[in-house]
Amino acid sequence: MNELKVFVSVGGTATDQQESFVRAVENRLRAEGLIPCTVGRNTFSSDSPLKTVVELMNNCSGTVVIALERKYFSNGIEKRGGPSEVPITNVALPTPWNQIEAAMAYSRGHPLLVIVEQGISTEGLLEPGFDWYVQVVELKTEALTTIQFNSVLASWKGKLSTADAKPMAKANxxxxxxxxxxxxxxxxxxxxxxxxxxxxxxxxxxxxxxxxxx
Incomplete structure (x- = not known):
């Protein structure tokens, strides 16, 4: 049986804990007979990052999004200067590439497996309620062996064989x-x-x- 390539959207890790978790996810995917592919991690090109993402994603059958803390704000203001201005505290945000790549994957009909670090602000496509299940987890390898994770992974993997991973056709x-x-x-x-x-x-x-x- 041929191994399927899956696109993994994850930013550069900042801590040993983040790196260990990402490697654990990659190893779990390989154990499932899948090949994790990430621009800047195990796939490199002389082209622009966006073009490289497009070409790589077109050759993958599904996408895994791993949203890790990239920026942290202990204090801030939302809607500053307006009538709805509110103070915010302890806000953690992932790389914007998670949002970009998740949108690109969805537009291609890729099954999405979304894993979000506990404490991350779940906005945009990382927010629960879309066509995929958002798993909020602690960055521990044990989080990848729970009944919930195993069930979601099995469901997502079952959709890969029917996914259309061809490049988007030109209109004309x-x-x-x-x-x-x-x-x-x-x-x-x-x-x-x-x-x-x-x-x-x-x-x-x-x-x-x-x-x-x-």
């Missing part, structure tokens, strides 16, 4: 290259296309022979 087929057209054609459609070409060529030869003989 006339702008696509031959290789892109073939790459975005289903096998049954490709066979029909080839058969039609052969029939057309055979018909042309037959008509030419008839006219020549006449």
């Amino acid at each position: 087929p006339s702008e696509m290259t031959v290789s892109e057209l073939i790459g975005n054609t289903k096998p049954s459609q490709l066979y029909s296309f080839v058969a039609a070409i052969f029939a057309l060529v055979a018909g042309a030869f037959a008509l030419g022979a008839k006219l020549h003989g006449g």
